Amino acid sequence: EVQLLESGGGLVQPGGSLRLSCAASGLTFSSYAMNWVRQAPGKGLEWVATLSGSGGSTYYADSVKGRFTISRDNSKNTLYLQMSSLRGEDTAVYYCAKIPSNGDAGYWGQGTLVNVSS
């Protein structure tokens, strides 16, 4: 059974930093591109960032480009999201997700809440 378990969320002041982690199990982690998706309170889903399986290619939403960095440690089956210069509009539940591809339906974690507030 595939499991994605996010951690690292919490309360942070505007301008602060936070690092999220996503521990994966039950899949060949290094074979897949992984993603962060967020959902602000009462809002829809917003794609944040994608990282290729090898870690060599990254893609970011314009709203986080230059402030967030996605990375992974394939030896630990873990995905990360380093967030800096945080703003109130970054307040959201952050999900780690493998988007469907090549006949695989994809997987989502349960999410971790980031609250940017003074």
Place this chain on the structure above:
Amino acid sequence: NFMLTQPHSVSESVGKTVTISCTPNSGNIASNYVHWYQQRPGSAPITVIFEDNQRPSGVPDRFSGSIDSSSNSASLTISGLMSEDEADYYCQSFGGSIWVFGGGTRLTVL
């Protein structure tokens, strides 16, 4: 910027059939796969349809997906509606080198 448009909300009675559309603001909907997610309140999204019309194991065959080239839109159809289908539904596709979600559709089962 590439966007996917969904109806804000739909409602239908138990046992009936409902269809939720997903329309891009540019390009051909058939150029990239469309995925559909169900999200119940307080829960993470789950995939109900992937790669246009594929259903994950465990998802009832009451759920189906399709692409309509004439209207340039994707659709999620749920037949034999049950109260447990009440949720938010999101389409997703790839456009301009990034993943894009539709704004979501709130399904109310009467």
